[in-house]
Amino acid sequence: xPKPVVGESARRRRRPTKxxxxxxxxxxxxxALRMLREHGPAGLTVRRLGLALGxxxxxxxxxxxxVDDLTLAIGDLLIGRAMDGWRGGGDWRxxxxxxxxxxxxxxxxxxxxxxxxxxxxxxxAHEIAADEAILGLLRGAGFPDHEAVGVYHTxxxxxxxxxALDAASLALPAEAREADEEIWRATYARLPRATHPxxxxxxxxxxxxxNDSAYPAALEMLLDSAASRLTRPISRPAKPGQV
Amino acid sequence: xPKPVVGESARRRRRPTKxxxxxxxxxxxxxALRMLREHGPAGLTVRRLGLALGxxxxxxxxxxxxVDDLTLAIGDLLIGRAMDGWRGGGDWRxxxxxxxxxxxxxxxxxxxxxxxxxxxxxxxAHEIAADEAILGLLRGAGFPDHEAVGVYHTxxxxxxxxxALDAASLALPAEAREADEEIWRATYARLPRATHPxxxxxxxxxxxxxNDSAYPAALEMLLDSAASRLTRPISRPAKPGQV
DNA sequence: CCGGAACGTCAATGGCGTTGGCATAAGGTG
DNA sequence: CACCTTATGCCAACGCCATTGACGTTCCGG
Numbered sequence: 001x002p003k004p005v006v007g008e009s010a011r012r013r014r015r016p017t018k019x020x021x022x023x024x025x026x027x028x029x030x031x032a033l034r035m036l037r038e039h040g041p042a043g044l045t046v047r048r049l050g051l052a053l054g055x056x057x058x059x060x061x062x063x064x065x066x067v068d069d070l071t072l073a074i075g076d077l078l079i080g081r082a083m084d085g086w087r088g089g090g091d092w093r094x095x096x097x098x099x100x101x102x103x104x105x106x107x108x109x110x111x112x113x114x115x116x117x118x119x120x121x122x123x124x125a126h127e128i129a130a131d132e133a134i135l136g137l138l139r140g141a142g143f144p145d146h147e148a149v150g151v152y153h154t155x156x157x158x159x160x161x162x163x164a165l166d167a168a169s170l171a172l173p174a175e176a177r178e179a180d181e182e183i184w185r186a187t188y189a190r191l192p193r194a195t196h197p198x199x200x201x202x203x204x205x206x207x208x209x210x211n212d213s214a215y216p217a218a219l220e221m222l223l224d225s226a227a228s229r230l231t232r233p234i235s236r237p238a239k240p241g242q243v
Numbered sequence: 244x245p246k247p248v249v250g251e252s253a254r255r256r257r258r259p260t261k262x263x264x265x266x267x268x269x270x271x272x273x274x275a276l277r278m279l280r281e282h283g284p285a286g287l288t289v290r291r292l293g294l295a296l297g298x299x300x301x302x303x304x305x306x307x308x309x310v311d312d313l314t315l316a317i318g319d320l321l322i323g324r325a326m327d328g329w330r331g332g333g334d335w336r337x338x339x340x341x342x343x344x345x346x347x348x349x350x351x352x353x354x355x356x357x358x359x360x361x362x363x364x365x366x367x368a369h370e371i372a373a374d375e376a377i378l379g380l381l382r383g384a385g386f387p388d389h390e391a392v393g394v395y396h397t398x399x400x401x402x403x404x405x406x407a408l409d410a411a412s413l414a415l416p417a418e419a420r421e422a423d424e425e426i427w428r429a430t431y432a433r434l435p436r437a438t439h440p441x442x443x444x445x446x447x448x449x450x451x452x453x454n455d456s457a458y459p460a461a462l463e464m465l466l467d468s469a470a471s472r473l474t475r476p477i478s479r480p481a482k483p484g485q486v
Numbered sequence: 487c488c489g490g491a492a493c494g495t496c497a498a499t500g501g502c503g504t505t506g507g508c509a510t511a512a513g514g515t516g
Numbered sequence: 517c518a519c520c521t522t523a524t525g526c527c528a529a530c531g532c533c534a535t536t537g538a539c540g541t542t543c544c545g546g
Contacts, residue, residue, distance in 0.1 A: 017494065046534060056495050058535075067534070119411035121423045123430040128439065131431075135441035149448040150460065157457040161404035168362035168407070176311055183366035188374075196371065198378035205392040214400040217393065218465070225464040258511060258524050266525090289503060299526050301504075310503070 019054030025063050028053065029073050033110060036074075041112045041171045074110070075117030079126040082106030088133060092141035093223050099134060100159045100219050107163035114167035118160045131156070143230060151226045158222060162215035184210050262297030268306050271296065272316045276356055279317075284355040284414050315367070318360030323369035325349030331376060335384035336466050342377060343402045343462050350406035357410035361403045374399070386473060394469045401465060405458035427453050 016022050031052055035044050046067065050057035064070040082103045088095065107114035121127070134155060138148040169177060184207045193200040257265045264270075274295055278287050289310060293300035307313040325346040331338065350357035364370070377398060381391040412420060427450050436443040 023494090045532085047532085058496080059494055061535070062493060119408050121426050123426040128431070128434070128442070132439045132442050135445060139441055139444070145445050146448060149445050149452060153452060153455075154457045154460050154464070157405070157408060158401070158461055161408035162400070164411070165362050165400060165404035165407055180364045183364050187366035188371070191371065196375045198382055199371070199375050201382070202378060202388050202392050205389060209392060209396060212396075214397045217397050218401055218461075221397070221464055221468040222461070225467060260525065288501085290501085301527080302525050304504070305524060 017053070017055040017059065021054045023053065023055060023059065023063065025073070028060060028063055029070070029077060032070060032074060033077065033113070036110055036112045040174065042173060044112065071113065071116045072120075072122070074113040075120070076122060076124055076126065078106055078110055078113055078117065079103075079122070079124070079130065081109070083126055083130055083133075086133070088136065092137040093227065095137045096134065096155065096223060096226075097219060099130070099137075100155065101216070103130070103159050104163050104166070104213075104215055107160075107167050108170060111167035111170035114163055115171050118164035118167065138226075141230060143226075147229060151222075151229075155222060158218060159215070162213065162218065166213045166215065181211050260296070260298040260302065264297045266296065266298060266302065266306065268316065271303060271306055272313070272320050275313060276317055276320060276353060279355040279359075280353055283416070284358060287355075314359050315363055315365040317356050318363055319365045319367035319369045321349055321353060321356060321360060322346065322373055324352070326369060326373055326376070329376070331379065335380045336470065338380045339377065339398065339466060339469075340462060342373070342380075343398065344459070346373070346402050347406050347409070347456075347458055350403075350410055351413060354410035354413035357406055358414050361407035361410065381469075384473060386469075390472060394465075394472075398465060401461060402458070405456065405461065409456045409458065424454055 021027075028049070032044055032049055035049060035052055039048075046057045046060055050060060053060075060070070064073065082105075086099070086102065107118060131152075134152050135148060138151055139145070143151060169180065172180070188199055189203040189207055191199050191203070199206070257267075259265050271292070275287055275292055278292060278295055282291075289303055290300045293303060296303075303313070307316065325342075325348070329342070329345065350361060374395070377395050378391060381394055382388070386394060412423065415423070431442055432446040432450055434442050434446070442449070
């Protein structure tokens with residue numbers, strides 16, 4: 001029996017659970033998001049989600065094929081929130097910067113979901129809308145098609161890559177995250193000048209800055225690089241590696 | 244009782260397991276890495292690792308505080324392999340490019356492990372060696388300390404971020420990865436010009452390039468940006484976001 | 487008002503990481 | 517060689533986890 005899971009549209013009989021709650025796909029996803037934010041990365045389990053909803057855990061399998069299915073639904077919500085209220089028009093640079101920071105921020109709002117979904121291609125409506133917007137900004141600015149695709153590719157992958165990396169730190173259990181941050185003080189800041197002269201020389205700067213995100217700096221670099229190509233076109237960088 | 248776990252150096256009594264294997268931290272980590280490659284990301288559990296080693300699962304807790312500790316050790320092994328055979332000296336640009344591509348490639352050699360470790364800071368020997376090398380290149384090139392730290396931060400985070408993103412695609416189950424790649428042809432390449440003019444205009448270029456890694460291009464951008472700061476210093480980009 | 491399907495619940499399965507107690511063999515010491 | 521200490525490997529158990537199949541209840545279309 002290959003798991004039915006009737007679609008949300010075909011769902012009719014809204015039988016309340018023992019505790020009186022009437023379930024729906026939307027309610028479950030929203031509750032899951034809230035649990036992730038409020039109770040941390042380990043806070044979301046099927047059992048706890050059922051408990052929070054006032055329903056038996058197994059009930060959720062009437063709505064999602066499994067945890068992975070639920071995760072993808074959450075991810076779809078994330079992309080939508082990133083684009084929510086976005087208005088096109090204006091400078092291509094400002095537009096790209098805004099889009100990048102929006103996507104980055106939206107993912108960091110829900111790190112656990114971000115980690116699971118940032119590297120996936122959904123092909124769903126919100127994702128396509130974002131891609132169309134980015135390409136529109138670049139082509140509207142006058143980039144020839146192959147340049148536009150190159151910048152687009154670097155832009156979206158860099159944004160998602162940083163979103164995933166930064167989200168992964170936030171998604172760690174509190175103790176592991178604190179341990180990571182402590183390493184800058186406890187290990188790097190105490191390396192002897194004799195064996196590690198360069199780290200020793202800049203240790204205070206490392207402690208001060210390494211727990212910030214490097215994405216804004218990387219994004220500006222990308223925008224600078226793209227702008228310089230626009231005014232005086234240069235050839236693309238040598239042989240991109242296969243992945 | 245806060246879990247002892249004697250260090251590898253202080254370890255003396257090498258009592259063989261029931262199956263005759265003599266354990267060591269290195270053997271455990273290498274076995275774990277092999278299991279990750281052969282059996283996928285979900286293939287590594289303490290129980291299975293114990294089985295593969297011919298030892299009781301609980302024995303591993305004599306060597307690692309827990310799975311998290313083991314994960315960090317695996318990550319350091321990856322960095323060690325990236326740095327293996329690296330020789331300093333020469334142009335700072337060439338040196339940074341080489342280091343970046345080495346780290347990126349080393350992580351992609353073990354995608355499942357990369358996904359687990361790319362966002363972590365271990366503070367172990369190989370990681371420190373890599374950081375010292377990067378900072379040495381930058382300070383040796385004449386970057387003032389705060390610039391060197393800024394470039395270092397962007398460089399290492401960008402490299403690890405792309406490594407994690409690209410590795411995540413490779414680490415997906417084959418069917419899911421193929422489904423993701425197919426979306427470029429099945430969805431993006433078929434969007435009507437009327438509703439998505441920009442995607443439609445460049446669809447063939449997207450299909451041709453989107454499954455490559457954007458890391459080499461991003462890396463060149465970073466090197467260009469750093470070089471321009473070296474010849475004619477500019478201020479750092481505005482207020483990096485907190486993470 | 488009746489039959490079937492949708493739905494929530496229950497109980498159970500097989501996994502997981504981790505822990506505390508226990509037997510033992512390795513190493514230092516004489 | 518004999519003795520003692522203790523690091524080490526093993527065992528059994530705990531409390532989680534996701535997932536499933538059977539079962540009874542409730543709702544809707546006819």
